[in-house]
Amino acid sequence: MNNTCPDFSMMASVMNSLLLQSALEKTGVQTRVQTAFAMQEVSEPYSRQRAIRHLEKGRVVIFGGIGAGTGNPLFSTDTAAAVQASEIHAEAVLKGTNVDGVYDCHSPDSNFIFEHISIRDLVSRGATSMDMMALTFCEENNIPVVVFNLLEPGNISKALCGEQVDTICNCSYVDPSGTVTGI
Template identity: 55%
Template sequence: MVPCKYKRIILKLSGEALAGDKGFGIDPEVVESIAHQIKDIKSQTEGLEIGIVVGGGNIWRGLAGSAKGMDRATADYMGMLATVMNSLALQDALEECGVDTRVQTAIEMRQVAEPYIRRRAIRHLEKGRVVIFAAGTGNPYFSTDTTAALRAAEIEADIILMAKRNADGVYDSDPRNNPDAKMFKELEHKEVLQRGLGVMDSTATSLCMDNKIPIIVFSIDEPGNILKAVLGHDIGTIVGGTKRDS
């Protein structure tokens, strides 16, 4: 067992991360791969507590629905339900590989998951269970990035790990369009806001800044990167934190 740099983390997964190369829906092989990475983290680190927030963009995006004339609140609630579907898929994969997991939802649906209760979530974490926070904040107009920041503040997480597809960190411009784009190794929350960098939305970034929660942005495309981030290795971009080990 390796001593861990952190005691409690929030792992933020985009919905697209669960879709794999398909780009839409849930790819069981990808979900299984992520579950095994999380199992490896639990088995190789000592005392690490893991909370997870999953997006829903692989199934439904509230903003996209709103842009096509749908009521924004309704579209956002549909997006919250998409995160529940992703969370249940991830829970199933984790428990299939022996990781005790609970899903807590911000919108009550007792037949499929527990309601989100902060003290209960912390107790699950203390008992070594992985807790997946679903249904966003339970309110429209807030992203799952904001959910990650809010839950991190509520459970007093040490850091947020932002696992991205097709991105290995934060760049000064889009590397897909600019071959000369440069990746930042370290940033402050205020710099992210001032430069308009796409780490998180501004609400989530401000919440992290106000509560002094660092963020690591890294690629999930390479297996083992979640463990490297947990151990403090020098991967991706760190926002509002200290220098990592190489």
């Protein structure tokens, strides 16, 4: 019997991409969904050049399918997003999730959310908001990660427009005293 679970996961990720596309287009944002496998009725095949061209035209490009672009179901969606961001020279990886950012689990107040943190600090603290391979890849390629609550109305638009939402993870961070941390 063939293991079809990875295929189901990739298809579920494409369905989520299509839902996101629908929501964005209802607000007037032009989008394109690209996938690693043929679904020509609802998406276009992944192409680095086409993705860059869409971005140049002001469109939002949504990559669907775990390991989209590689077609490899062994990559998490986080790692796939980091790889795609590097390939298209994206300004950031937007990590929509069900929490309000990255919490400091070492703080006496477990409700403390970082507004900014370096990726190196995030990894050293044992972050669980994103897998380590994806964080390391983003750090090595100088790609910031924006972690935000996907369920909070308006957060997707804010993240797309570069407004402050929840936590920004950079390769270096300057704290209020002027100290540089990270790379």
